[in-house]
Amino acid sequence: MAAPPVQLLDVLLFASAADAFGAPQVRVAVPVGATAAEVREALFAAARAATGRALPAASRLAVNQRFAAPEQPVAPGDELALIPPVAGG
Amino acid sequence: MTETRLVRRPISPDGLLGAVADPAHGAVVLFLGTVREQNGGRAVHGIDYSAYEPMAERELAMIAAEARTHYEVGALVVEHRLGTLGLGEVSVGIAAAHARRGPALDAMHYVIEELKRRVPIWKREHYADGTREWVDPSR
Numbered sequence: 120m121a122a123p124p125v126q127l128l129d130v131l132l133f134a135s136a137a138d139a140f141g142a143p144q145v146r147v148a149v150p151v152g153a154t155a156a157e158v159r160e161a162l163f164a165a166a167r168a169a170t171g172r173a174l175p176a177a178s179r180l181a182v183n184q185r186f187a188a189p190e191q192p193v194a195p196g197d198e199l200a201l202i203p204p205v206a207g208g
Numbered sequence: 209m210t211e212t213r214l215v216r217r218p219i220s221p222d223g224l225l226g227a228v229a230d231p232a233h234g235a236v237v238l239f240l241g242t243v244r245e246q247n248g249g250r251a252v253h254g255i256d257y258s259a260y261e262p263m264a265e266r267e268l269a270m271i272a273a274e275a276r277t278h279y280e281v282g283a284l285v286v287e288h289r290l291g292t293l294g295l296g297e298v299s300v301g302i303a304a305a306h307a308r309r310g311p312a313l314d315a316m317h318y319v320i321e322e323l324k325r326r327v328p329i330w331k332r333e334h335y336a337d338g339t340r341e342w343v344d345p346s347r
Contacts, residue, residue: 133260134330135342177346184263186326200260200328204346207257207264207288207329208241208300208320 123150128193130162131200136174139166155180155187162201177204210276212268212286214261219287224303228283235309237316241300243293247343251336257290257299260328264288271322279315281306286319288329299331 125148137143147161159180166174180187181200193199211227221238228236243255272284283305293299302319306312323329324345331343 131260133328134258134332135344138342175344175346177344181260181263181328184260184266200263202260202263202328203330203342204344205324205326205328206331206343206345207259207327208324 125149126151126153126195128158128195128197128199130158130180131198133200134203136162136166136178136201136203139170139172139174149193152192154189155182155191155193156189158193158199159189159201174201175203178202209282210269210272210284212265212272213288214259214264214268215287215289216291217289219289219298219301221298221301224285224287224301227285228303228305230283230305232307233282233305233312234307235312236303236305237309237312239300239302239316239320240298241320243295243297243299245295247333250333252295252333253336254292254294254334255299256292256332256334256340257288258330258332259288259290261290264328267327268323271319271327274322275304275315275318278318279304279306279311281311281315284315284319286323288323288327290329 149161179202285303288300304312304315332340
């Protein structure tokens with residue numbers, strides 16, 4: 120059976136997540152039709168592979184500048200960002 | 209009237225109070241968050257604040273709109289500073305005004321709690337030994 124088609128998505132990184140990857144954004148490969156939860160999991164796996172360190176467990180994915188529900192699908196052209204635990208105030 | 213913004217200059221308490229001034233208000237609440245000299249037992253010398261700016265601006269505006277709807281505040285101004293701040297400097301300022309004190313206090317409290325929960329702003333503390341670390345309130 121053929122593998123499902125894969126899409127490459129760029130994700131903006133901030134604060135400790137940008138430090139973990141050593142870059143302000145990262146590209147991840149996920150199946151076409153992937154959800155926000157799957158993109159988030161791909162980012163966690165990429166961080167473990169690249170750095171051997173885990174991203175903060177409370178990191179959330181934002182799609183088009185809004186926090187995404189886990190089941191929300193993402194598509195090429197969406198603005199994706201990994202939001203590590205926020206600390207404003 | 210609600211105004212929210214990220215700023216890279218000192219936050220002026222007088223400016224916030226002036227922005228909400230109106231004789232219709234019987235109560236004005238001012239909250240200032242300031243850089244504290246220690247955290248978790250470590251001496252802090254300063255803090256870098258950074259943000260995912262377009263999303264932070266959007267979330268701040270949404271929070272202010274929610275506060276206005278819930279508490280019918282007459283005027284609400286929120287400023288959060290970005291960049292490097294020294295001890296005692298103001299990192300966030302909130303001014304809320306209402307005819308009566310209850311809703312003004314409630315609106316201010318709602319804004320600071322929601323800001324801390326969902327506005328994508330981060331701080332990296334500078335310690336006495338020269339190291340710097342991102343603060344993770346979830347740990």
